[in-house]
Amino acid sequence: MGTIWHAHDELLDREVAIKEVRLPDSLSPAEREEALQRSIREAMAAAQLRHPEIIKIHDVLTHNGMPWIVMELLKGRDLKDAVAAEGPWAPQRVAALGLRVLDALSTAHAHGIQHRDVKPANVFLSDDGRVVLTDFGIARLEDLATITESGLLIGSPGYIAPERLRGERGGPASDLWSLAATLYSAVEGQAPYVGTSPMAVLRDALTLPPRPPVRAGSLGPVLMHMLAREPHERPDPRSAAYLLQRVAEGQEPMAPLPAPPRKSGRRPLIIGVAATAAAAVVTVAAVAGTTLLKPEPTPRPSTPETAAPPATSAPSTPEPSEPATAKPTVAEAKFEVPVSPCTLLTPTQVRRLVPAAPAKGKQRDEGCEWTTRGKGVAVVPLRPEPLESAWGRSVDEASEKFVNTLNVAESGAELSWNWPGIGLDKLITQKRRSYEEVNGIGDEAFSYELVNPKGQVERHDVVFRMSNVVMEIKYIDAGKIGDDEAMRKGARDAARWIAAALGRQE
Template sequence: MSSGRLAGRYALLRPLGAGGMGKVWLARDEMLDREVAVKELTLPEGMSPKERADSVTRAVREAQATARLRHPGIVALHDVVVEQDRPWLVMELLRGRTLAETVRDFGPLPPAHAAKVGADVLEALSVAHAQGMQHRDVKPGNIFLTESGRVVLTDFGIARQEGQATLTEQGLMIGSPGFIAPERLEGHPGGPASDLWSLGATIYVALTGAPAYSGSAAQRVRATLTQPVPVASGPLGPLLSAMMAGRPAARPDPRMVVQALRQVASGGPAPRLQISQDVTAPSRVPGRGRVVVWVAAATAVVVVAAVAVFFVLRGQSAGTPAAFTAPMDVCTLISAEEAGRLLRTQNPPKGQPDADDEGPKCGWPIQGTGIGLQVQKDSDTVDPWSMTPVSAHALLESQKRWWNKYDELTWTWPEIGVKDKRKATRTPVHPVAGVGEEAFGFELKGPTGRIHSAHVYYRLANLVVGVEYSTLAERPTDEDIRQSALRAAQASVQALRDAG
């Protein structure tokens, strides 16, 4: 890839989101003159050349299997490109918002609308199941409601074809706690009935505005394995309980479920289904030792690798909560007093809040100098407060890999006086000590070779925070600028610990 162009035809325009498995770009297919979405898949670090080659081959094979799924309810895969020793997936660009964003911003859906969404997704899933493909991560964040009215199931990145291991099984992720069927939490590979359970949990959120099992990731896993399924009110309640039966064999036939959902979507009552009597009973609970391991691992969303389990079991730093789950005003993470010291002014500006697809952010700019802070999220999570410690770790590693790829870039910050894009050279990405639980940093140099911006990215519990300090002044030394970014990051860490 050169000059932001992939395979000589896909011009990468801007990132749309990032996750542990890679980054999603808005791109233009210059051959067909249309906008597309490009998913850049990143491979785990430390792999041998042969392992990397095998993983690329496997990813291409999985993409080929996904491309055979032709249905209006499944996001279309246009092309697969292998460049820079990793695969890139070129997909149709969807315009609209996810089901998770819709419920978050507008509240629960009416029963008829929730039923219509569920029926459309289940029909799409049935097409995949007919070709031996499981989705394995059905959840509100992976259901897209387009502006044209389509309901589209996205992100087959961890899909599994029967009889095959997947790329993502080599790289950890197998689903999202609260939407993973009990049998899969117990270590079984699952099947189409597991996707049906996940869809039931997803419609429950659409219908009620809240998950069937709430709390931390570990609490959601424990509840899935040990507690009865809560029954939602309204015409869909009994049907959702049936879809989320503890035993796969107790769940209804998907064709019957589609018919029932279509009947509710058209304004009629839900028909009575002939189903097993133990529809709300949890599946068999494994031995205590195994439950502890699964719960610990599920706190990280990724529930396979032993390294993830070890990561979660490490003790938290003193004064740091296990997770930050309540949304907060990120402009409070750097006080006016601290901003004044860092900006060297007696009249520090108020934080200017902003938000984009990568998470809420705040800036403290004055003429010639500014501090920026952003609490980040991956593309698979509704907001930063829904991240888990290991998904945050994966996001931080993904950010590190992404910045490592670009030695030269452009930057702008109109509020401090940089209104036009300026070229900059990145210094090597390096570890940063004394900030959060893990951190890295880098600097940007201008044409004269002097540093004008320093960046620090850190993880604290389940949050990933990026901090920037930039100045146009000639007086501060390179080390002064590095230290200013470090102090800003440390101040935000202390503010988070105080808030937690």
């Protein structure tokens, strides 16, 4: 959705590339104006990104009501062309490339900017050895109509995360999925989802797991974890970088752990017939007096640029920043050191919840469980980050974790789980149901149920936050399946007792 032009900046005497971005024809005049204004604002932000693996954006301007982006001119070829010419890459080489692109994405995410269109054609391998992520912010403009009024898909569905295909806003975890699909393509020679039509790819990405890679070796499990359908099931960027680093160094990666995204999830925005405007590019550097050249009829294989636009850039002046305001008082964190979860229920309470279970709970990582066959209660401190302790976090981190978990429960997404302690060794997949807020447990709490195909509650969970720790209480009693209220009462009693014991900790 646009044309790249090769141009000369007369003021600074340098060659540049200029992209003419075309807005979807389906937008109304009001939507087009909003898209244009948002593109300029977001361009101002994205232009401030400074990273060797992110394309430099020099300026953004408008001509005939359309945005034009002035950026550095790259020489080389993109990853898509490289793999087509060379064949699939070795796993270590792909992992090393993935680390560089992930570092670029992490820098952008830290500034609140999502790429939204990570794919092989947007990973450029320059002649000077750089790996450059291109089209930053531009993809957000082009994402205005992912699905058109006629139902046709615009873009590259094999590299779009499932949540974005469902019409949700997506987030940094969506870029992580797209990066994994890009790396999968480099090591396998094709995307994780291929089909006879874009809609076939769309359907498969929404309903089927990716095809297991056959060439990826030790990189395969890492890619499959990053390609998890739900954002909260993917590793966070730091964990993904650790796993990619091990593969790049020729080591076997450790078993990846599920991890929610760092940023608290926004409520899903369902895209209807007309998609809303979201926009994108950037500028701070002034590129005045640009001489425009005619576009070349066919781009040269060595560069993705084509040739020149009809517009002149005026120096751009960033808006003055708002005056600094006093920072709010930071809430005091109560739990700086771990609390033994097995001490949070008394023997009497254990007997009421799981009558035949030993009064002394069994430690499970940072959590604890009291179980017998078909019955159990467990307390699990939820980690804001994988491979890190749930304790000693800030209140903000705990609040963010609580909101992320709440959003997942509220979505009704399916959950695959097992519980060997109660005799359930095999993974089962069940739908979450009946999310609701719960009062009187910790600082904030909610509960949800896991139901069987008959609609009966088989497990009831309560999640609560107290100061700087988030706890999940899981409760199951096979003898009470069918009595939803009894299951709910058991879980909430356990959560209240545990929260009360936690609140008494000094």
